[in-house]
Amino acid sequence: MRRHLLPVLVSCALALLAGPGVRPAGAVSPHTDLAAQRAGFARALEAAESRPLAEFSAAARDYAQHPLAPYLDYTALRRQLDRASARTVKTFLDAHPDLPVSATLRDQALRALAQREDWAGFRSLYAGSADAELRCADLLSRRDATPDTAWLDAGLALWLSGRSQPARCDAVFEVVRQRGLLTEARTLERIALAATEHNLGLMRHLARGLPAAQAKRANAQADYLAGPTAALASGWPDDAASRRIALLGVTRVAKADPDAAEALFAALQGRFSFDAAQRGEALNQIALWSAASYLPDSARRFAAVPAEAWDARLHEWRFREALARGDDRAALAAIAMMPSAQRAEPRWRYFEARLRERAGDTAARAILDALSAEPSYYGFLAAERIGAPYALCPREASLEAPALRRSLEARPGFVRAMELFALGRIGWARREWDALKSSLSPDERRVAVALADAAGWHDRGPFTLNAGDDLAYYRLRFPLPFERQIRREARAHGLDPSWVVALIRAESAWAPDARSHANARGLMQLLPSTARMEATRRGQRYPGDAELFDPKENLSLGIAHLATMLERHGGLPFLATAAYNAGPSPVARWLAQRPVADVDLWIETIPYRETREYVARILAFATVYDWRLEGRAVPIAQRALGQRPAAAERHPFACPTTLPGSSS
Template identity: 30%
Template sequence: MRCGLWAGVLLLVGVVGSVAAAPGDDRILLARDAASKGDVATLASLAATPSNHVLEPYVQYWLLSARIARLTEAVDGQQVGSFLSANTGSMLADRLRGEWVRRLGYEKRWAEFDAQYGLLQQADLATQCYAIQGGGTYAAEANRALAAQWLTLNDVPASCELPLQNLALSGQISTENLWQRFRRLVENKRFAAARNVLSWIGNGQVPAAFNTALNSPERYLASARASTSRMDRELILAAVARAARNDARTAASRWRGIEGNSFSSEERAYAWGQLGWLGGLSRLPEAAAWYKLARGTDMSAEQRAWNIRAHLRISDWAGVRQAIEELPADQRDTPDWAYWLGRALQAQGQTDAARQQFLRYADTPTFYGILSTEALGRAYAWPAAAAPASNEELTMVRTLPDFRRAAALYQLDLRTEGMREWNWGLRGGSDRYLLAAAEHARELGLYDRAISSAERTRNEHDFSLRYLAPYYDVFARNAEAQQLDLAWVYGLVRQESRFQSVARSGVGAQGLMQVMPATGKWIAGKQGWSDYHPGWLTGIDTNVRLGSAYLRHVLDSLSNHRVLATAAYNAGPGRARRWRDARPLEGAIYTETIPFTETRDYVKKVMANAELYATLFDKRPVSLGSRLGTVPAAVQDAASNVDEP
């Protein structure tokens, strides 16, 4: 039955890769190569003889984009305008307009800038800051947007440096908010920007002790003395925050010997908040107590979240409840904290109130949506499937220029450009339109785009498109050989590559299961596969063979626990082991307290995916709560392989 269910999908394997090259493809690839090198001469030569190729606008775009990027050379504005007019409404026109507007801002051509700025779909921060510099129609609105990001903006484009300084020196930002920005920049290791803020506060002067406080915080704290100067106290607080990154316990001990020295109650609370946050990230049981000393200081969203996690880690349900109830409304009203508030209320015997929290996000296809459903005593079930896309709906999306260009780009392995085109084509679409686009992507073998398109629907859903299962025979065969749960394997691969067999990550992981070269070679050796060669990483069968064997290995080395193995597959077995506790932990608590944001989200998505695939494959799967289980105590760890990648 399972094979029959996916037979239609399996017929599509390699559809895009099997299509014959279109006439003119070589010219497009030559242009793309020239664009990557900034070779304007070659681009100009290629653009001089336009063709009817569906990707012809890219040749023209790459040429104009390269010219705009050459800040020392003039650009023909009429050529830019002609391209924008000829490609009105396209993704390329919007991208080129954004680049052109930034160039106009750089050259301070403010009248032209304002005329083009108003036509942008959405201005990025660098462009907004040019609008502020220009002082034109959009300056006030852009200035308000910049001021709203005062405490959260870490990486500042060059065009924003002057507007930020003007905000600070004009009195639009209070002195207290200047200090708050300094703290946030130190916390995020943006030391050059933090130095700038100190210079604004100190009328151009930065204390000589600044570098020592941030680069040698333990030494700085060892000689710290009482002071009535805010500057001196803030440098001590910065040193405490920096020292806590290295060793939160030692930093806390050092801080206890200093905190009575003229610090205000808010300043003491800030230091304890930093220690609680960084202690929580290190999974120290003291972190929850440190957070209790932090009342009265403003925290970032991440720091407030770790207040909850620190109490979760020690099963302090009263502390969990208090930490959630103290969140700002926009952070509190989310599936994760609604679920944990429900659990805290449940632990305190408030069954009806807990039920109300679980009901808020129950029946949604997410990690906490599924757990909330199960907390109400029922199994998660997929919503009723929407009607399949009609022939008329499919015919319409098949002819749209955005999708035709996207398909051609994927055919040439220009996947980033293809993804951008596809996503542009989806904007503003109705549910019926999105489902038709998803089905069209499935027809093309663009499984990542099919999933992405189907996930955007709001009321009508087709989970068979959201949770495609291509290459079923390959995955089933390898899962059986390695005695792995097939639904879990599919859940992991959906998160790793979205079933793009040619996927390659920025760090070199390859193929459906995103196997690193060193890992592939190592696991092949462990399995005794003497015929291994690097080409295995890109082959569908061999990539799944390597990935499944490695997944089996991490599962065996981590107490046969799928949550631990999932974390290990993303972040490495050593980290997955270190994140355990001296006592057994509920799997959901272990997951929520993973210190790496990427890995924490990854584990949640993989485990939720596994449950949803199991719902499809098995009809009556085990619950997600059962899948998460209990993570054994760290003392039960299996010994790691010394040569393990």
């Protein structure tokens, strides 16, 4: 009996959308007290998620004019997509074309309709997609006994991919195959695409459809890419396909073992007639990964790269390699050889001045003078070297702007975003915000962030104010939530509070629910294993993995872990920061290879791009947070070494008369 009632119950719930006298979602009376309705609405939303639909329908009637009413219907409908009709879904989509979750619902409904092969319903909802599975389902929904040329071309385009396509596409590809379009030439073309994607399984799968000789060759290519050696390529013909695969193997080996890649390429050159571009690509990769590993043959390998094969990344690694071995002249030459646009970047202007200064070149001063007017890591370092104040020209977004507030409160998307945040529905809230922000004027955008920050939604500044004039709104971009606990925990562990909050800002941008692909969680992005180990080390009860999203628990264990990193690295924050990001083992390896002489120069030689930029970012962020907390800042050169001078000895801030583009 229940099986027959479900569509009816869904329709009853959705009838709220079109009932007489119901206003469009978001058309809320200005007198509506959303806070007073919040607890009741939360219960209605929970009912939509898990309670019988009859119970939900009764609860939903009380909130027909609530700005979030569509989310009740969306939630209830989402539960029933395996049975809901396309017409029911279309009713919702037509009523809420601009609701951010509508696109998600459409895709989910299309998958459900395809699963039960309701092709007429599928066609009524399909509006195009970049998703391969849905594109294949669309073709299946339009399949007939004699597919036309456009249908076959679309199927062939999906098949010609280096990636394995969804199982839903198999039936489409079978039709394309039966029509004789999956020719040997096209199969070889797809094998080449799969090789580029390093999809060896697909290469071998496709080889099954080739004649024996071609299949043998494709499998040999896959074997070579799995572990490239010259012997595996020794029997190949010297043709374009072989040269391409051989080169893919060289570039792949270069990342892990540049010495082996150089030997492999030398052997392959005796077999294959690579053209100049291919030779340049191989030599570029061998030199690049040699430098990134700081191998002794790096300089020789740089010299072997033809001029036309140089790119920005190779230029910057030529600089780092020379810097790491203490050859200032070669490092300056590396900067001089950069393209003008690259050389003009703050990083390279700073290091050019730094090395010129060390050589006694008075031209360094003019470079540092100009750079010191920029509010960035390199601008702050330049200011320290010449004794100039840090450049900071902060702007404020006032909440005392009635017209702007009224404008925002009249926008349904803003109302929905703020109320969803208040309900703890952060994912939906962010989607509403992202859909809204591009339509806001600059002033509206800043006031919106200020209102969100005042409501406790602290990550909106970092994620929203990140370009142009918005960069000058430092209080919004660098919020200070949980300040009391952070100061208390930092004091207990002897840590610099500005360093701690800078690290949090870099790790999560103050999003308590942040979760990385590696499963690092919360404000300080703790791995559960790290948090558990830190709790044991401190004799604390481990609260459980889920509790790492709780700011209180995360801050307690995260600050303790940062203190552990500092202790393990001799009380030097720049090393502890690097270890917090990359782990202690890589930092120990880097120190063994390149002992620290000058902190700013050593940071630039960190091999991992993420860690190198992370350390610089946190040192710059800590400077801005010092401005917020103290008004003056610990110089970066001293903070990196764990020195904390008295307030009177700290570095001042000032707004230059002419300030270049902000980039901090």
